[in-house]
Amino acid sequence: xxxxxxxxxxxxxxxxxxxxxxxxxxxxxxxxxxxxxxxxxxxxxxxxxxxxxxxxxxxxxxxxxxxxxxxxxxxxxxxxxxxxxxxxxxxxxxxxxxxxxxxxxxxxxxxxxxxxxxxxxxxxxxxxxxxxxxxxxxxxxxxxxxxxxxxxxxxxxxxxxxxxxxxxxxxxxxxxxxxxxxxxxxxxxxxxxxxxxxxxxxxxxxxxxxxxxxxxxxxxxxxxxxxxxxxxxxxxxxxxxxxxxxxxxxxxxxxxxxxxxxxxxxxxxxxxxxxxxxxxxxxxxxxxxxxxxxxxxxxxxxxxxxxxxxxxxxxxxxxxxxxxxxxxxxxxxxxxxxxxxxxxxxxxxxxxxxxxxxxxxxxxxxxxxxxxxxxxxxxxxxxxxxxxxxxxxxxxxxxxxxxxxxxxxxxxxxxxxxxxxxxxxxxxxxxxxxxxxxxxxxxxxxxxxxxxxxxxxxxxxxxxxxxxxxxxxxxxxxxxxxxxxxxxxxxxxxxxxxxxxxxxxxxxxxxxxxxxxxxxxxxxxxxxxxxxxxxxxxxxxxxxxxxxxxxxxxxxxxxxxxxxxxxxxxxxxxxxxxx
Amino acid sequence: xxxxxxxxxxxxxxxxxxxxxxxxxxxxxxxxxxxxxxxxxxxxxxxxxxxxxxxxxxxxxxxxxxxxxxxxxxxxxxxxxxxxxxxxxxxxxxxxxxxxxxxxxxxxxxxxxxxxxxxxxxxxxxxxxxxxxxxxxxxxxxxxxxxxxxxxxxxxxxxxxxxxxxxxxxxxxxxxxxxxxxxxxxxxxxxxxxxxxxxx
Numbered sequence: 024x025x026x027x028x029x030x031x032x033x034x035x036x037x038x039x040x041x042x043x044x045x046x047x048x049x050x051x052x053x054x055x056x057x058x059x060x061x062x063x064x065x066x067x068x069x070x071x072x073x074x075x076x077x078x079x080x081x082x083x084x085x086x087x088x089x090x091x092x093x094x095x096x097x098x099x100x101x102x103x104x105x106x107x108x109x110x111x112x113x114x115x116x117x118x119x120x121x122x123x124x125x126x127x128x129x130x131x132x133x134x135x136x137x138x139x140x141x142x143x144x145x146x147x148x149x150x151x152x153x154x155x156x157x158x159x160x161x162x163x164x165x166x167x168x169x170x171x172x173x174x175x176x177x178x179x180x181x182x183x184x185x186x187x188x189x190x191x192x193x194x195x196x197x198x199x200x201x202x203x204x205x206x207x208x209x210x211x212x213x214x215x216x217x218x219x220x221x222x223x224x225x226x227x228x229x230x231x232x233x234x235x236x237x238x239x240x241x242x243x244x245x246x247x248x249x250x251x252x253x254x255x256x257x258x259x260x261x262x263x264x265x266x267x268x269x270x271x272x273x274x275x276x277x278x279x280x281x282x283x284x285x286x287x288x289x290x291x292x293x294x295x296x297x298x299x300x301x302x303x304x305x306x307x308x309x310x311x312x313x314x315x316x317x318x319x320x321x322x323x324x325x326x327x328x329x330x331x332x333x334x335x336x337x338x339x340x341x342x343x344x345x346x347x348x349x350x351x352x353x354x355x356x357x358x359x360x361x362x363x364x365x366x367x368x369x370x371x372x373x374x375x376x377x378x379x380x381x382x383x384x385x386x387x388x389x390x391x392x393x394x395x396x397x398x399x400x401x402x403x404x405x406x407x408x409x410x411x412x413x414x415x416x417x418x419x420x421x422x423x424x425x426x427x428x429x430x431x432x433x434x435x436x437x438x439x440x441x442x443x444x445x446x447x448x449x450x451x452x453x454x455x456x457x458x459x460x461x462x463x464x465x466x467x468x469x470x471x472x473x474x475x476x477x478x479x480x481x482x483x484x485x486x487x488x489x490x491x492x493x494x495x496x497x498x499x500x501x502x503x504x505x506x507x508x509x510x511x512x513x514x515x516x517x518x519x520x521x522x523x524x525x526x527x528x529x530x531x532x533x534x535x536x537x538x539x540x541x542x543x544x545x546x547x548x549x550x551x552x553x554x555x556x557x558x559x560x561x562x563x564x565x566x567x568x569x570x571x572x573x574x575x576x577x578x579x580x581x582x583x584x585x586x587x588x589x590x591x592x593x594x595x596x597x598x599x600x601x602x
Numbered sequence: 603x604x605x606x607x608x609x610x611x612x613x614x615x616x617x618x619x620x621x622x623x624x625x626x627x628x629x630x631x632x633x634x635x636x637x638x639x640x641x642x643x644x645x646x647x648x649x650x651x652x653x654x655x656x657x658x659x660x661x662x663x664x665x666x667x668x669x670x671x672x673x674x675x676x677x678x679x680x681x682x683x684x685x686x687x688x689x690x691x692x693x694x695x696x697x698x699x700x701x702x703x704x705x706x707x708x709x710x711x712x713x714x715x716x717x718x719x720x721x722x723x724x725x726x727x728x729x730x731x732x733x734x735x736x737x738x739x740x741x742x743x744x745x746x747x748x749x750x751x752x753x754x755x756x757x758x759x760x761x762x763x764x765x766x767x768x769x770x771x772x773x774x775x776x777x778x779x780x781x782x783x784x785x786x787x788x789x790x791x792x793x794x795x796x797x798x799x800x801x802x
Contacts, residue, residue, distance in 0.1 A: 029782060075615055087605045094606070094613035102617060148681050157625035164624040165617070193616065200620065205628060212632045213639075219659055222636040222644040229684050231654040232662055233794055234669065236691060238679060247691045248682040249646050249657050256632040260624075273695060276737030278659040279646070284784025343706035344730070349713050351727035357745030358785045363700045363734040367673065367743035370785035374737070391737040394697040493699040515697030600701035 024354060030372040031334065035327070038292055038299060045296060046303025046315075052202040053175050053195065054308065064201050071197050082188025085547025088176055089540055091192035092169060096136055096536075099162060104132045106158040107150075116151035117226035123149060130524035135162035137535035138170055138266060138417050140387055140510035141501075141527060143518040145272025147250040152224055159268060160257045164208075167264025167297075168199040170419030173539055174301065177423050178308050180546035181447045184554050189546055207293070208259035214289045219282035220255040227251050254280060262293040265417040267387030267510040275377075275390040276366055284368060287390060291377050294386045298415035301422050309447060313565035318425055321573045322383075325414045329403050330379035336400035337361045337375050341600055364395030375400070382407040385417035387510025394488065394497065394513035398600055401513070402593035405500050408507035410581040411466040417508055420535075423542045425577075427462035429564065430455060430545070432576045436562050436569075446564060448554040455548055461541040467584035469534040470506035473526055474499050474588065480522055488515025492599060496592035505530040652800055658791055661693070661742040667719065668759040668797065670752055670771075672744050672790040673736040674712065693739035709733050722754035743787035746775055760797055770796045 051058050072079050083091070106113065107128035111121040123131070127143060134141040135158070146155065172195040179189050216222045229246040236244040254270040258280060261268055275281040275290055302322065306315020340352045340361040352359045358370025365374045374391035381388055382404040393404050407414055413425040430444075430451055437444030437451070444451040477483050477498055487494035497516040504511055505527045512518070518527060555561075563569060636644040649656050663675045678692045698705050712733040717723075729748035749771045757764040774792040778784050795801035 026778070026782065033782060071619070074619065075612055077612070087609065090605045091609050091613060094609055095616060098614050098617045102621065156629040157621055160629060161621045161625040165620055193612065196616070196620075200624065205624070208628070209632065212636070216636040216640045216644050219643045219647045221646045222633050223646070224633065225645065227682070228646055228648055228655070228657075229690055230648060230657045230660075232691060233791065233798070234662065234664055234666055236663065236677065236679065238689075242679075242689060244679055244689055244691050246684055246688075247657070247660060247662060248684075249648065249660060251646055253629050253633055255636065255644075256629045273738045273740075276695070278661070278738060278740055278742055282647075282659055284779040288779065288783055340730070341701045343702065344700045344709055344734070346706075346709055346713055348727055350709065350733055351729050351747065353727075356747035356750065356786075357729050357731060359730060361700050362730045362736075363698065363705075364695055364737050365734075366737045366741050367731055367745055367787045368741075368784050369737075373784055389737075392695045392697055395695070395700055395735075398699075398701050488697050489699045489702065490704070491702070493702060513697070514695070596699065596701055 027354070027372045031330065031376060034291065034376045038295055041292065042296055042299035043303050046300035047307060049203055049300055050304040050307040052198050053304070058202065060202055060206060068197055068201055072193070075193060077191070077193045079191060079194045081191050083191055084187050085176070085189055085543045088189055088192050089543045092173065092539065092543070093536070095192070096169065099165060100132055100136045103135060103158045103162060104128050106154045107131060110151040110154045113151065113153045115153040115156070115224060117224070118151070120149065120151050126521045126524040127519055130528040133528035133531045134510065135159055135266070135268060136166055137508050137531045138166035138264070138385070138420070139505060139508040139531045139535070140261070140266045140268030141505055141512065141531065142268055142272070142510070143524055146269060147252075147271050152252050155257055155270065156253050160260060163257065163260035163264050163266040163268070164200055164204050165196070167260065167266065167418045168196050168204060170417050171199050171301070172196055172419065173542055174419035174423045176546045177426060177542055178305060180549040181309050181449060183550050185552065186550055189550055203297070204260060204264060207263050208256070211259035211263060211289055211293055212255045215255040215258060215286050218286035219279070220258060220286065221251050221279055222253055222255045223251055224253065225251045250279065258290065261388060262290045262386070263297060265294065265298060265384045265386045267381065269388060273514075274388050276392065281390055284373065287369060287373060287377075290388070291373070291380060291390070294388060295380045295384045295415055297418045298384050298421050301419065305422060311447070311565070314447060317565040317570050318422070318429070321570045322414050322425065324570075324574060325577070326379060326383045329383065329407055329414070330376060332403050333379050333396075333400045334372070334375040336397045337371050339397070341397055343600065361395070361397055361400075364392030366391065378404050379407070381511055382509060383414040383416070385412040385421060385507055385509045387504060389511050392514055393500070393511060394515045398593045398597040401496065402589060404511070405496070405503050405593065406581065406585065406589070408503045408509045409466070409470060409585045410577055411463060412507040412509060413577060420508070420539070424462060424538060427459040427538070427542065427545070428577050429573055430459040431463060432569070432573045433562060433564065435576065436572060440562075442560055445555050445561065448557070449549045449552050450555055455545050458541040458545045462538040463580060465534045465537045466506045467580070469530045470502045471584065471588070473506065473530040474502035477502065477523070477526060482520070482522065486517040486520060486523065488517070492592055492595040496596065499588055499592050501527060502530060506534050508535055651795065656791060656795070658789055659742055661736070661740045662791055664790065664794060667755065670744070670749060670756060670790050670793045670797065671732065673731060673741045674734060676735055676739050695737055695739045696735040720752065720755050723751060726751070742789055742791060744790055746771070746786050746788055749788040749793070756797065762797075767797075
């Protein structure tokens with residue numbers, strides 16, 4: 024018991040202790056200040072600009088920046104889509120896997136370009152090494168970098184006064200990849216391979232089964248397959264860039280993707296590290312650390328709350344599993360609790376922490392099967408995604424999503440006291456409000472319309488793995504995951520059908536790019552404004568009152584949007600469980 | 603329109619360059635370095651004992667009375683084949699809700715089967731790992747509680763004493779990382795190879 028609590032506390036402490044210096048580092052990199060890697064990387068950076076004929080002094084307006092984001096993502100989309108269809112004819116395919124169907128290609132491409140990494144397939148049986156490394160790994164890097172770049176546009180909009188330029192997309196992308204993503208991922212890769220994650224281009228191996236399996240038709244199976252591939256180098260950016268798409272189908276529950284508690288520590292901390300660090304970067308770069316800390320505290324509070332509920336629910340398990348005491352769910356010489364869908368090496372504490380982290384950050388990788396969580400434990404993972412992925416959320420996009428909620432919060436506070444709202448010295452006017460509402464409501468709209476439509480289509484019922492309320496939860500989880508750009512799943516749900524691939528793909532694209540463009544538009548408007556001097560009438564946005572208001576607004580929008588749907592799924596299942 | 607023309611070519615060139623850098627250069631460099639410093643792990647951690655290849659990282663299914671049993675497995679024999687086209691074994695998680703009536707009867711069946719194989723443990727609750735499917739479906743471990751539970755049966759069926767069986771279990775038990783992170787766990791395959799006298 025003491026050990027379990029210690030694990031929870033230490034995971035959180037390690038996360039924050041590492042995030043503070045990283046936040047400082049990212050802030051310096053993005054301002055072009057010198058860091059310890061500058062000596063090696065400045066020549067690489069400049070070579071990149073020369074190659075692309077980039078004028079690094081150019082500062083783009085919001086429309087040009089948005090055009091860059093969309094065109095760059097668009098070309099990335101086309102390239103990845105083609106890799107999927109043509110992988111049968113491309114190299115590095117020792118298993119001879121054929122091209123995928125057009126709808127799976129559309130779904131997976133939308134998923135990786137939007138930093139969601141929802142997977143309607145199993146990597147080891149569907150994708151070639153070429154598609155994984157030249158397609159998915161690349162999007163793991165660049166979709167993450169795009170989110171961070173857009174965040175910095177918003178940060179600059181608060182610091183600059185009556186200007187137009189918001190930064191240079193090519194420079195931002197180059198710096199994030201060269202100074203942040205690639206070095207972090209190399210370190211993680213080394214740690215993972217050391218612990219046993221494969222990194223090769225070999226064909227799959229077979230090993231001996233001690234007890235051969237005899238099938239009904241008399242076939243005797245004497246061997247087991249060991250999938251291979253350049254796994255570690257893809258898992259690293261999958262974790263660090265809040266992507267979450269597993270190299271293997273069962274993601275970080277797979278013993279080859281996450282073999283030990285050490286590899287797990289590495290992967291689990293890195294999945295939330297950059298989103299947490301960016302809160303501190305934000306405070307540093309707007310030259311008011313208190314503001315960054317306030318946003319951090321609001322997010323951290325909700326994370327701890329979610330983690331606490333998941334942990335208690337999973338440790339208590341269900342009456343159906345406990346069998347009136349015939350099954351031992353105590354914590355003596357074992358993790359105990361609801362071990363269905365969880366690995367022995369991770370137990371309850373490490374699985375619950377991962378579940379809370381991965382649905383808070385819009386990472387979506389898993390080290391246990393959320394489909395097999397208790398009704399309320401599973402509901403919390405779903406709710407974290409439905410809140411719009413603003414509890415740290417995806418790299419960059421989580422924080423700009425939260426800043427939109429902050430704008431909403433100052434507006435509501437402004438209405439109460441009858442003053443023009445302002446945030447970080449910039450006046451919030453109707454235009455910013457309209458755009459902030461688009462950022463905040465894209466997720467609920469995407470999820471509710473998507474899952475609402477899907478529940479009207481009869482064939483979707485065939486995709487469900489569980490009956491009744493839990494079956495509806497599987498469906499709701501799928502669209503929540505897409506609508507939060509998260510990518511985790513109640514994985515019993517068979518999502519590889521034309522209807523689901525296309526609609527889930529469209530939801531992912533909608534909730535990624537609508538808020539992104541709206542954020543850029545807010546930045547474009549704020550950057551031209553004067554700074555308002557702080558007066559007695561200014562609402563402070565760094566104290567407990569504001570933090571409380573911010574949390575309240577996030578929870579309110581989430582609760583109003585999703586209570587009816589949750590009542591039909593996990594809450595109904597919870598009451599059925601008790602009967 | 604003018605803006606789009608300006609950035610069109612750059613966006614295309616940029617994704618190509620990043621594909622080469624983050625996909626090609628990064629992956630090949632990582633593979634090269636890892637093959638050099640951790641060749642065993644980088645190639646899938648496959649061990650050879652008595653001329654047979656084994657993976658201690660992937661779980662196998664054990665049902666014989668003289669073997670330690672692991673997590674419940676959901677065997678998949680339809681997805682993969684070896685070089686000669688014979689089916690080979692893989693496994694997947696159950697993804698079942700642990701709160702349904704179907705699940706309740708499924709666990710009850712497992713409980714009954716384990717009870718009848720362990721008459722020495724009459725009235726002792728069964729450790730939860732023995733009646734649940736893992737997250738990967740390929741969990742190679744079981745908790746120490748679940749391994750100890752089977753010690754009497756293993757002693758009866760292998761001709762070893764209970765103490766001998768327990769010491770084999772202890773030998774293949776790994777503790778928590780730094781005594782804190784993760785959970786203690788017993789490698790089922792290693793214990794069984796030791797029980798069979800293959801692993802010393």
